[in-house]
Amino acid sequence: MTATWEKKEGNEGLLTVTVPAEKVNKALDQAFKKVVKQINVPGFRKGKVPRPIFEQRFGVEALYQDAIDILLPDAYGEAIDETDIKPVAQPEVSVTQIEKGKDFIFEATVTVEPEVKLGDYKGLEIEKQETELSDDELQEAIDHSLGHLAEMVVKEDGVVENGDTVNIDFSGSVDGEEFEGGQAEGYDLEIGSGSFIPGFEEQLEGMKVDEEKDVVVTFPEEYHAEELAGKEATFKTKVNEIKFKEVPELTDEIANELDAEANTVDEYKENLRKRLAEQKATDAENVEKEEAITKATDNTTIDIPEAMVNTELDRMVSEFAQRIQQQGLDLQTYFQFSGQDESQLREQMKDDAEQRVKTNLTLTAIAEAEKIEATDEDIDKELEKMSKQFNISVEDIKNTLGNTDIIKNDVRIQKVIDLLRDNAKFVEGTKED
Numbered sequence: 001m002t003a004t005w006e007k008k009e010g011n012e013g014l015l016t017v018t019v020p021a022e023k024v025n026k027a028l029d030q031a032f033k034k035v036v037k038q039i040n041v042p043g044f045r046k047g048k049v050p051r052p053i054f055e056q057r058f059g060v061e062a063l064y065q066d067a068i069d070i071l072l073p074d075a076y077g078e079a080i081d082e083t084d085i086k087p088v089a090q091p092e093v094s095v096t097q098i099e100k101g102k103d104f105i106f107e108a109t110v111t112v113e114p115e116v117k118l119g120d121y122k123g124l125e126i127e128k129q130e131t132e133l134s135d136d137e138l139q140e141a142i143d144h145s146l147g148h149l150a151e152m153v154v155k156e157d158g159v160v161e162n163g164d165t166v167n168i169d170f171s172g173s174v175d176g177e178e179f180e181g182g183q184a185e186g187y188d189l190e191i192g193s194g195s196f197i198p199g200f201e202e203q204l205e206g207m208k209v210d211e212e213k214d215v216v217v218t219f220p221e222e223y224h225a226e227e228l229a230g231k232e233a234t235f236k237t238k239v240n241e242i243k244f245k246e247v248p249e250l251t252d253e254i255a256n257e258l259d260a261e262a263n264t265v266d267e268y269k270e271n272l273r274k275r276l277a278e279q280k281a282t283d284a285e286n287v288e289k290e291e292a293i294t295k296a297t298d299n300t301t302i303d304i305p306e307a308m309v310n311t312e313l314d315r316m317v318s319e320f321a322q323r324i325q326q327q328g329l330d331l332q333t334y335f336q337f338s339g340q341d342e343s344q345l346r347e348q349m350k351d352d353a354e355q356r357v358k359t360n361l362t363l364t365a366i367a368e369a370e371k372i373e374a375t376d377e378d379i380d381k382e383l384e385k386m387s388k389q390f391n392i393s394v395e396d397i398k399n400t401l402g403n404t405d406i407i408k409n410d411v412r413i414q415k416v417i418d419l420l421r422d423n424a425k426f427v428e429g430t431k432e433d
Helices: 021-038 052-056 060-082 135-148 201-204 250-256 265-298 307-327 331-338 340-367 378-392 394-401 405-422
Strands: 004-007 010-018 092-095 103-113 125-128 151-154 167-173 178-192 212-218 232-246 424-427
Touching: 004 060, 004 307, 010 060, 021 052, 021 060, 052 060, 060 092, 060 212, 103 424, 125 265, 135 250, 135 265, 151 265, 178 232, 201 212, 201 232, 250 265, 265 340, 265 405, 307 331, 307 340, 340 405, 378 394
Parallel strands: 125 424
Antiparallel strands: 004 010, 010 103, 092 103, 151 232, 167 178, 167 232, 212 232
């Protein structure tokens, strides 16, 4: 087999492939064995028609498409390896010659990975992130943890305040007419949660139990129910009950409940400070890495093929569908509520898709320029890390993945990211008061 590659404009080229006649004849034999089982010829049992009779009746041309289907995948794969090109999309194939006893010749218009012109990626100026944990941050974390232990207590006296949970009856109307979904009884609403139409929750503040009030709000212009979008609505609302969160005091007993390894408040605070400090340092390093990645990518020049962007968009839409599925929705239901369709969603995601593709190409090009590879030791360490993180054996991880190519690439790219940060010039950021 022979293959030639001719570069055309942009990221496209023409791949011309010639498969020897010997392989063509073998493919025709295979095609005949398949086709003969599917036809009926008077005087012969199904599948028992001799080849000469078949060709006399139907012509050898009846086997050509099946022969092409047999030859093309392997021939195309071998041609890619032989010419050392990297396709990024399915090719447009045109058969030039297919005939018994002759070579099989086809041409494929192929979109390949673009040329990556790296800019500066060492010595990048990035902002040094704060890593010291403040007392206020520690206290905020303590308050957050105590909040999980809070109990809801009925407010016997007093009025609705931000943070309270109120039980309400309400009936909404637009232009004096009630609308579907605008009525409820015994509904629990946390004030300040932002779960209702903007302005609704704030108007309940200051109300007492058994008090009634007309709450007037305007539906957002982009509201999912088009018949209500941008319209003013009145909700006749009654407060049935008010509850507030009673947060426990931090005692030795509570400290042990929050952290089994702490027997006193001081031990709890010490352990928490250590964990938070480690997390803050990790977060700071990740922010610095992201800035380095962004700047290295911005310094790179690439003519990104539309096919690569479309492939990334396919991946992003699939990821989005999985996320909303976890919330009990499917894409079609989401489109109904949002008023979008898939083409609009893809257009909304397009800039991010282009940035993802450019970033991946940039990091891969840096890996090649710096001759960065993932060693067997690197891969083993990553597998051990995953094993501990997900509590799964290394063998099970390998069996699930099938091979370690994905891990190998991830480790390689992580090494590139480390190189960017390690070679960066850190500058102090402007602290806000």
